[in-house]
Amino acid sequence: MKLEIIAFTPRGAVLAGRLGEGLAKEGHSCRARSFRAFPEAPEVPPLAEPLSRWVQEAFARADGIIFVAACGIAVRTIAPFVRDKTRDPAVVAVDEGGNFAVSLLSGHAGGANLLARQTAAVCGGRAVITTATDVEGLFALDDWAARRGWRLEEPRRVKAVSAALLEGKTVAFRSDFPVAGQLPRGLVQVERGGELWFTLSAGPGDGALKVFPPALTVGIGCRKGASRQQVERCVLDALERGGLSPLAVTGAATIDRKGEEPGLLEFCRERGWPLALFSPEELEGAPGSFSASPFVREVTGVDNVCERSAVLAAGGPLLIPKTALDGVTAAAASREVVLDLTLPGEKKGE
Numbered sequence: 001m002k003l004e005i006i007a008f009t010p011r012g013a014v015l016a017g018r019l020g021e022g023l024a025k026e027g028h029s030c031r032a033r034s035f036r037a038f039p040e041a042p043e044v045p046p047l048a049e050p051l052s053r054w055v056q057e058a059f060a061r062a063d064g065i066i067f068v069a070a071c072g073i074a075v076r077t078i079a080p081f082v083r084d085k086t087r088d089p090a091v092v093a094v095d096e097g098g099n100f101a102v103s104l105l106s107g108h109a110g111g112a113n114l115l116a117r118q119t120a121a122v123c124g125g126r127a128v129i130t131t132a133t134d135v136e137g138l139f140a141l142d143d144w145a146a147r148r149g150w151r152l153e154e155p156r157r158v159k160a161v162s163a164a165l166l167e168g169k170t171v172a173f174r175s176d177f178p179v180a181g182q183l184p185r186g187l188v189q190v191e192r193g194g195e196l197w198f199t200l201s202a203g204p205g206d207g208a209l210k211v212f213p214p215a216l217t218v219g220i221g222c223r224k225g226a227s228r229q230q231v232e233r234c235v236l237d238a239l240e241r242g243g244l245s246p247l248a249v250t251g252a253a254t255i256d257r258k259g260e261e262p263g264l265l266e267f268c269r270e271r272g273w274p275l276a277l278f279s280p281e282e283l284e285g286a287p288g289s290f291s292a293s294p295f296v297r298e299v300t301g302v303d304n305v306c307e308r309s310a311v312l313a314a315g316g317p318l319l320i321p322k323t324a325l326d327g328v329t330a331a332a333a334s335r336e337v338v339l340d341l342t343l344p345g346e347k348k349g350e
Contacts, residue, residue, distance in 0.1 A: 001063035001090070001111065005032040006047075006054070012068035012096035013041035015123065019066060019094075020044075022122030028064075056081055064090035064115050071102055078105065085110070086155045092116045098123030107131045108143035108158075138165045139184035139341065141196070145211060150198075151247040153210040161195060161209065171195050174208070181342035198339050200319075202245040213337045214250035216319070217276070219310025220264060221254060221296070221329040228266040234328035235267070242320035244332060251276060253313035255283060255305045276313040283308040291322050306331040 003023060007016035013034040020030040033054070037046040047054050058065050059081045067074035074093040082088055082105065090112035091105035101119040103112040113129050120127040134140060142158045145151065152158065164171050165186040172188050173196035179189060197208035200215060218235055239246055252268050253276040268275045280301035288311055292303035302308065306322050306329040314333035322331050 001028045001115065002061070003028050003030045003064045003066060003115075004054075004058040004062045005030060005066045005068065006035070006051075007032070007041075007044065007068040007096070008035045008073065009068075009096055010038040010040040013038045013044045015094070015096055015098055016066075016068050017041050017044050018098075019068070019119060019122055023118060026118050028118075051077065052080070059089060062089050064092070064111065066115070066119060067091070067093045068096055069093060070095070071104065074104060090115045092119055094119055094123060094125070097125075099125045100128050101125060102128040103130070107134075108140050108146060111143075111146045113143055114147060137185070138162075139187055141211070144341065149214040149250070151212045151214070153205070153212070153245070153247060157209045164195070173198065175339045176200065177213070177337040177339045179339045179341070181340040184341055187341060200244050200248045200334065202239065202243055210245070212245050212248040213339075214248070215314075215316075215334045215337050216244060216249045216332050217310050217314035217334075218249055218252045218273075219254065219306035219308065219313070219331045219333065220252055220258075221305035221309075222258060222261060222264055223327040224261070225263070226261065226327050227263040228270070229263075230326050230328050231263050231267040234323060234325040235330045237325055238320050238323035238330040238332060241323060242332060244319065246271075248334075249273065249332075251313060253278065253309035255280065255300055255302070255309065257300065258305075276309070278309050278312055282312060286312045288318060290318075305329065307333075 005016045005019055007013040016032040020032040024030050032044045034044045034046050055077050071093045078091055085106055088106045088110055090110035092101055092112055092115050093104055094101040101116040103116040105112055107113040116127040141161050161171055170188050171186055172190045172194035174190055174194045175198040194208055197205055198211045222231060251274045256277040256279050258264060259277045283302045286308040290304040290307045297303040307318055310331045310333035311318050314335045316333055316335045318333045320332040322329050
């Protein structure tokens with residue numbers, strides 16, 4: 001997560017610096033600021049803009065915001081910018097003594113509950129989690145999905161699933177993937193129907209809320225100068241033809257010589273897909289059987305770019321063979337997926 005940290009007192013600024021260092025070790029990108037300069041924490045620079053503007057910009061650019069301050073300060077400060085639980089960043093408030101880290105906003109979908117736990121672990125304090133499913137020890141679909149990078153087709157329908165579990169009802173799910181681990185209380189697996197469907201399919205859900213794993217890699221080949229729109233049309237056409245959802249795509253891949261194509265780079269940037277690059281020699285070694293083009297081999301040094309790069313990047317089988325459209329080719333491959341719905345174990349600081 002990209003995190004912004006703000007402190008308001010000398011002691012708080014010192015803690016903000018500690019949090020930045022500690023959370024960076026958990027894989028987060030952290031930037032700590034203080035309301036004004038404090039000699040006690042020279043490594044934490046003061047804000048260069050008014051607090052309200054800083055918070056507004058943090059809501060737009062960050063995945064999470066940590067206030068080293070009282071909850072009241074945090075609530076009043078973020079109030080004008082709160083929009084929707086599926087779009088708001090995670091917001092956590094921790095007291096300057098590091099005793100309690102409170103999940104304030106976007107606890108599940110935004111990851112604030114997990115961030116509060118990680119913050120508490122760095123401080124040596126306790127996380128304060130108030131979402132009902134967590135209090136009752138029940139499965140929280142949006143929290144589970146956020147932690148593992150799975151995506152919900154209709155995030156607002158999570159509320160109905162959580163409500164059913166809280167009422168003691170059973171929630172049925174079906175899965176297109178092998179299921180491992182013990183099922184959480186209240187969930188039962190079925191062959192057909194069900195309220196949840198864990199899948200790659202873009203087809204009708206028959207009333208089920210579809211949940212997609214970050215499993216697909218799209219391999220892309222393109223002629224020089226192909227536009228973003230051309231790349232997008234081909235990729236979406238390939239996915240539609242293959243019946244797979246774009247929500248299951250986790251990245252793209254191509255040959256190294258295409259790594260600076262503006263249209264391809266713009267498309268991947270807008271989608272938030274990292275672009276993996278492979279040499280012709282690496283592509284030649286991809287396992288499997290691929291469609292071959294003498295022309296492509298003459299130009300690139302390998303007989304197929306999109307299929308081979310998809311398989312190499314995904315580490316799994318080709319699901320959508322080459323689709324060609326307007327000077328662009330696309331294919332898709334998937335990594336192996338195992339569905340594990342077990343609740344994460346308690347960590348220090350929870």
